[in-house]
Amino acid sequence: MLKVIVIGGGAAGLMAGITAARQGASVVVMERMREAGKKMMITGKGRCNITNSCAVKEFIPNLPGNGKFLFSALQQFTNEDLLRFFRECGMETVTERGGRVFPASGKAKDVIITLLAALEKAGGRILTNAQATGFVVKPGKITGVRYRNVENDGRKDGQDFRSSTKGKIKLGPEHTLDADAVIVCTGGASYPGTGSDGNFVPVLENLGLAMEPLLPALVPLQPEEGFTEELDGLLLKNVKASVLSDGRPIAEEFGEMQFIRGGIAGPISLTMSRKVARLQYFNQPELELCIDLKPALPEDKLDTRITKDFQEFSKAKLKEIVRKLVPQPLVEPVLDGAFLDGNKPVSQVTKNDRQELIAILKHFTIPLTGTRPLAEAIVTAGGVSLKEIDPKTMAAKRIEGLYFAGEVMDVDGYTGGFNLQAAFSSGYVAGLHAAQPGLAR
Ligand SMILES: Cc1cc2nc3c(=O)[nH]c(=O)nc-3n(C[C@H](O)[C@H](O)[C@H](O)COP(=O)(O)OP(=O)(O)OC[C@H]3O[C@@H](n4cnc5c(N)ncnc54)[C@H](O)[C@@H]3O)c2cc1C
Structure with a gap:
């Protein structure tokens, strides 16, 4: 059975994990925070605007940060596919002004609960309080992930998770996990208290990947x-x-x-x-x-x-x-x-x-x-340069076994559900191809 590790339990990571597990891979989603989906919890003012009901081609102009790169991913997993996915998992949605789609309950938490349940049902595991700190690398190929347990994320119980994580996380000794494929879904660097603070950028740079500077968008x-x-x-x-x-x-x-x-x-x-x-x-x-x-x-x-x-x-x-x-x-x-x-x-x-x-x-x-500043931005522009990534599979072009999805890539969109759809679509594609590397495109 193919082993897939997903780094980051946000929108992209959970969808990547669910998709890979549904393809029969053994999946571990590694999340540094105590719970997955912290950023999703605050999206859409706590209601989570999961996507937009507009025609798929309308997504491209609404993703001014390299939307064209996502053309294939948005075709492989459309907004309608996303709504079908949630419906089949038992979560109804409502469409509001401007085509904005929300869970019918009006609660972002229901989106996260639904995604976690789908991951579990597909046989995937989530490892929380686990921060990826590096890769196990053979020449030209990734064969595992190095990680440390987060022993203290700096918050007392009940403390607002929007406070910054910077400098507060205390890490335990390093462990490794083997993998046939690793999907990096570590997000951007805005609202750092949600866990997405750019901590993984130096690891990606050390691997020799080209990165675009992280800048605020929607701020x-x-x-x-x-x-x-x-x-x-x-x-x-x-x-x-x-x-x-x-x-x-x-x-x-x-x-x-x-x-x-x-x-x-x-x-x-x-x-x-x-x-x-x-x-x-x-x-x-x-x-x-x-x-x-x-x-x-x-x-x-x-x-x-x-x-x-x-x-x-x-x-x-x-x-x-x-x-x-x-x-x-x-x-x-x-x-x-x-x-x-x-x-x-x-x-x-x-x-x-x-x-x-x-x-x-x-x-x-x-x-x-x-x-x-970037910390106050709704979305981060910049990230892994798109010249490093195959848009049809989300695979790294130069390193075998490595995939990307979501805001960690140099893609960003306007408000209206476009950023989460970008994360879900790219997560789906990365999960599909990581679990079946030989799949025809
Ligand atoms: C206030 C606010 C409101 C928003 N509202 C909307 C909205 O309504 N609709 C919309 O479409 N978009 C919205 N967005 C944007 C949207 O939330 C993001 O674009 C989307 O969450 C990106 O998903 P992601 O999975 O790529 O990254 P994230 O959701 O940021 O997830 C990344 C995950 O990786 C984890 N992680 C990071 N480093 C490591 C590591 N080294 N090891 C293990 N885990 C790690 C983080 O803890 C985090 O859980 C909003 C953003 C904000 C800040």
Whole structure:
């Protein structure tokens, strides 16, 4: 019987283990945390958005980090295959706005319970508190895994698992396990308290594998200090925002954004963040976020609207008119940005003042230092370079017996269930081919 070791008990690892075990392999899924699926527990705000109901070809543009590489995997194990898998395992799902699919119970835990039960039923074993620390290698071939038991993961019972694992894990003596194939599913390096903290990257580098730098994707943007403190908590709906790099627009989105302590979150900021993180890492340009607070009104229409307000409320102060145009926390920043005195009666506002006001409403600009750190990202971009991996089997091209799946690879997607489907599809393909290395592609 072929022995398969899966390193990492997340979405990709559990699916890889189930698939390999269903093919008749003897499977051990090695997980460093006390329980598998810690990251899955916090996905979809605790509800786990397992996939998206869109057409399979729509997955590629929603995986801006090398989605094309997953074309074959997404065909071999589609979103419909995933839903059938869960249905056959007894877990019903619901589809919500934007095609987002969740377990019908609304509980991420049910996804993990279902996956663990399927692994057990297929004859696979899970070894928790076991951290892979290296490979047993024969020239050009992997023949086993070295691992250490985690004796203390640094948390007291009940402590929030989102706290970082860094430096807290205490490891026991080293053991080895033989394997005919090893599937690496160690995830990225964001939300390190879930166990995915990039600890396995040096092991992969030592093996001579090319790695792409680990960078945050889907992470809040970071404004320069002192620019947005008074806006903390403010939610902006229906705005158009663009990121400028050395004055040139490099991304533009329409929708919702939210100012949080030390960052700018919300869907449109998250979507633009992967480009910002790459620029910050590779080029260090001057970065700015430019928000059009009135995207539905072109400048001439906005001028007509403001002029009408001035006529209607001729005794009002300028700040009272601005309040009609933007939420209260933005009144002062908008007036300051236009160098206007909010206490000026509107009867004294000049045409030039009005033009300054329109300019700032259409181009409210915040200097950015880049993004919030990788630890706060929903997804990690970068990882094992895709030139090392056969997209049809997820096998390493240069090392026999080695496979990859999930976020450990240089693949990342937008929110909406695309990242978990990427993990499940690549996990399925890796499990299938690791258990049957001679399988026709
Ligand atoms: C807050 C948040 C919300 C999210 N929501 C969604 C969502 O709703 N839908 C969606 O599609 N995506 C979502 N994602 C992204 C999604 O969770 C990941 O893309 C996905 O979990 C990646 O799966 P994976 O199996 O590759 O890695 P992971 O789920 O990160 O699993 C990797 C596992 O490997 C283990 N491990 C690491 N190193 C070792 C080692 N040396 N030895 C043994 N074990 C090891 C880790 O402990 C971990 O359990 C979210 C992410 C976050 C942070």
